[in-house]
């Protein structure tokens with residue numbers, strides 16, 4: 164091949180490439196396709212690269228002419244490729260932006276949060292009233308022995324409350340002692356005093372169990388708050404003052420209270436306190452001066468200390484405060500019952 168024909172051929176092939184590339188570039192849909200076209204047009208193995216290598220075989224005049232043609236062709240193709248790359252990159256960015264778009268106008272997601280059950284909330288409030296005047300809080304076992312539930316509280320062996328018709332006994336195999344579901348929070352009086360010396364000022368919130376059918380005013384599971392104050396010179400006046408104060412804190416300052424004689428084996432004298440609140444008389448709690456026999460059971464000297472005790476139903480207090488007329492609503496798993504009181 165002569166110098167001339169070689170030069171002609173190279174020139175034609177460069178012209179052909181320059182003529183065909185723009186359409187191909189325009190048709191490229193992806194950056195990868197475009198990179199392929201770029202390699203083909205101006206890469207290391209491209210016609211442009213090959214032409215540059217062959218320049219050396221041409222005579223100086225031809226080299227200048229062909230050299231300029233190669234450079235112009237390369238520049239032109241680079242411009243076409245760059246223009247298309249700009250378009251494709253913008254399109255890619257737009258796709259990513261669209262995919263990752265955050266709609267700031269969407270309403271937020273409010274996390275669902277629970278609330279305390281009315282009875283739990285009421286027990287907390289009852290306990291708070293007493294802790295604010297110096298009482299501590301204790302909790303006792305729900306599975307209790309016959310001794311603490313009855314005997315230590317001076318409840319005679321023949322008392323009907325001990326019968327299986329009233330109390331739920333647990334089958335503990337060959338336990339030394341009968342184990343039962345506590346029928347009141349009072350056993351904690353004995354447990355608490357056994358563990359420490361007087362003075363004692365304590366409240367005990369908790370769940371209690373009785374063999375009762377569920378009806379508007381009874382449930383086999385319900386809640387009590389027990390209270391116990393023991394010191395060297397506690398009188399019935401302290402009992403009345405403390406419990407009247409409590410009634411006014413929980414139901415409001417206008418609340419009236421009255422005490423009616425009652426009987427409990429673990430107190431003497433014993434009373435029932437009623438409160439007039441929210442337009443009705445409510446039988447609020449049982450109370451009394453701690454019976455000397457209870458002090459003896461726990462190792463306190465009945466001549467050295469006196470005390471008062473009380474026990475109230477927390478479910479009843481919750482019902483009165485929230486205007487609930489049927490106890491069963493409190494233990495109904497229908498969430499709408501509780502939602503009303505949020």
Ligand code: DAH
Nearest residue numbers: 347349449450451472473474
């Ligand atoms: N434990 C009694 C009951 O469940 C309530 C009670 C009465 C508790 C008098 C006391 C009390 O501490 O002194 O009916």
